[in-house]
Amino acid sequence: xxxxxxxxxxxxxxxxxxxxxxxxxxxxxxxxxxxxxxxxxxxxxxxxxxxxxxxxxxxxxxxxxxxxxxxxxxxxxxxxxxxxxxxxxxxxxxxxxxxxxxxxxxxxxxxxxxxxxxxxxxxxxxxxxxxxxxxxxxxxxxxxxxx
Amino acid sequence: xxxxxxxxxxxxxxxxxxxxxxxxxxxxxxxxxxxxxxxxxxxxxxxxxxxxxxxxxxxxxxxxxxxxxxxxxxxxxxxxxxxxxxxxxxxxxxxxxxxxxxxxxxxxxxxxxxxxxxxxxxxxxxxxxxxxxxxxxxxxxxxxxxx
Amino acid sequence: xxxxxxxxxxxxxxxxxxxxxxxxxxxxxxxxxxxxxxxxxxxxxxxxxxxxxxxxxxxxxxxxxxxxxxxxxxxxxxxxxxxxxxxxxxxxxxxxxxxxxxxxxxxxxxxxxxxxxxxxxxxxxxxxxxxxxxxxxxxxxxxxxxx
Amino acid sequence: xxxxxxxxxxxxxxxxxxxxxxxxxxxxxxxxxxxxxxxxxxxxxxxxxxxxxxxxxxxxxxxxxxxxxxxxxxxxxxxxxxxxxxxxxxxxxxxxxxxxxxxxxxxxxxxxxxxxxxxxxxxxxxxxxxxxxxxxxxxxxxxxxxx
Numbered sequence: 001x002x003x004x005x006x007x008x009x010x011x012x013x014x015x016x017x018x019x020x021x022x023x024x025x026x027x028x029x030x031x032x033x034x035x036x037x038x039x040x041x042x043x044x045x046x047x048x049x050x051x052x053x054x055x056x057x058x059x060x061x062x063x064x065x066x067x068x069x070x071x072x073x074x075x076x077x078x079x080x081x082x083x084x085x086x087x088x089x090x091x092x093x094x095x096x097x098x099x100x101x102x103x104x105x106x107x108x109x110x111x112x113x114x115x116x117x118x119x120x121x122x123x124x125x126x127x128x129x130x131x132x133x134x135x136x137x138x139x140x141x142x143x144x145x146x147x
Numbered sequence: 148x149x150x151x152x153x154x155x156x157x158x159x160x161x162x163x164x165x166x167x168x169x170x171x172x173x174x175x176x177x178x179x180x181x182x183x184x185x186x187x188x189x190x191x192x193x194x195x196x197x198x199x200x201x202x203x204x205x206x207x208x209x210x211x212x213x214x215x216x217x218x219x220x221x222x223x224x225x226x227x228x229x230x231x232x233x234x235x236x237x238x239x240x241x242x243x244x245x246x247x248x249x250x251x252x253x254x255x256x257x258x259x260x261x262x263x264x265x266x267x268x269x270x271x272x273x274x275x276x277x278x279x280x281x282x283x284x285x286x287x288x289x290x291x292x293x294x
Numbered sequence: 295x296x297x298x299x300x301x302x303x304x305x306x307x308x309x310x311x312x313x314x315x316x317x318x319x320x321x322x323x324x325x326x327x328x329x330x331x332x333x334x335x336x337x338x339x340x341x342x343x344x345x346x347x348x349x350x351x352x353x354x355x356x357x358x359x360x361x362x363x364x365x366x367x368x369x370x371x372x373x374x375x376x377x378x379x380x381x382x383x384x385x386x387x388x389x390x391x392x393x394x395x396x397x398x399x400x401x402x403x404x405x406x407x408x409x410x411x412x413x414x415x416x417x418x419x420x421x422x423x424x425x426x427x428x429x430x431x432x433x434x435x436x437x438x439x440x441x
Numbered sequence: 442x443x444x445x446x447x448x449x450x451x452x453x454x455x456x457x458x459x460x461x462x463x464x465x466x467x468x469x470x471x472x473x474x475x476x477x478x479x480x481x482x483x484x485x486x487x488x489x490x491x492x493x494x495x496x497x498x499x500x501x502x503x504x505x506x507x508x509x510x511x512x513x514x515x516x517x518x519x520x521x522x523x524x525x526x527x528x529x530x531x532x533x534x535x536x537x538x539x540x541x542x543x544x545x546x547x548x549x550x551x552x553x554x555x556x557x558x559x560x561x562x563x564x565x566x567x568x569x570x571x572x573x574x575x576x577x578x579x580x581x582x583x584x585x586x587x588x
Contacts, residue, residue, distance in 0.1 A: 004448065009470045009471040009474065010309065013308050014307050014309075015304065015308075016197070016257070021201050022173050022305045025169040029451055044509075055207070056207050058204070059203065059204045068483055156327065157323055157461070158323055158455045158461035158462070158463045158464075160339075161452045161456075162451065162455075162456075164339065164456050173303065177301055180303065183304070189362055192307075192311065215336055309486045316466040316467050319462065350501050352500070354496070404457070
């Protein structure tokens, strides 16, 4: 599991005085930096090096988040497929899980615009970051009761 | 169905030369303006008037989008529950469906921090915007059902 | 002068219920699309075609802007130098000038990382968009007294 | 002087492979958090407590910034007036000053929509953060020649 801390900024609040929903995709993308370095250690995006494309994201907003305190973003592997893998993301503030989400990324050759199988050496590293802390069935079951 | 057009801006591209994934939540939020006016015609956010909170979003990035041409954002109702409803969002560019998503909103009293049943007169208006163009059963099957 | 209309989105408000200052740079960048097409008609960014780099921006927030109504972004040329030019930007909402700003762009060769003189044919087109409506001395004089 | 570190995220790059200009206003706003706490220690925005409105920002993009490494944001006081003050902002990456800017804030009563004189006790705290490292005349002189 990777952990990074973000400080909400003034404009991350919206007119309801809480963190706007469009901020979470940005924070979760920040949380992917460590994951990206597994694939491209220097974050080099040239097409011979960069082979990741994002195909799906989802976000559950469990409790309102506020401007006043830092947020911990946790990032981990949920599932590894043949040419894709699923990331889990969580946002924790003041000791509570406030939002969680997933992102599906595909190992992709931008030059020929086709997916490729994940190399074994990368697959082995990804496996070490699998984090099944939260049962995903449970995750779906309780999401609507949270507000 | 509501339709609005957005012009991608230079910074909506990312280092891969396509529209970044975090831009779609912003465009789809823009697409919700007309929907919001059903609930608050002047977009007044005072707690006696504004009763909407977003609890879930999801995004499928079907094809890469580019800076060079306008994007049509289509917004419609997918499902109406007791105190919540599900929106469908689509992004069309150069004649192709490039991304789609859903957003679940709850009718909510911010003063007592509790959900409320949707008023019948609003429910009737929402019904006129149901748009089952894409097989929504398939789409719902794996998505949220959680609220 | 170029004109484009933007619809504020929910998250463009901040916790004070007005449009956040960081939104204006985004709206003014959207306003530059038509200007960019003078240099690269298809908005092609390949280094043989794209020759613009931004070196300075400034923003005066004259009056508070709100979520509730559309905003017209006006973009025009203020000054043309040897290898650079200055754009003027204005944001109008509900009949009032709410914010204005400037942006300095340099004609630039990304391959050798050096500025170049503006080609005469481009200079001639830029001249047709000079718009001296507001006295820039006056503009500087009253900038911080406006609220 | 206040210092905070931000990690660029994937989408902060634009199609030219460098950090987009609209990201700096966001990073500099993050840098203002410590300054805001002088006025409202818990970042409480209720109109009896929050008395700051931003009236001007400016940004000089001195050198291109990249996704690959962290950025230090430095924030300090440049000038204190009767009811307003000017902040200086700098972005440092890989040992180089990459961008700098200023922000003018006014001490403001949102209920009566009028500026107020800065209280003496706040003025005294602000004075301890004055940081005249860079000559501002020089700053204006070379601003557009920087690339």
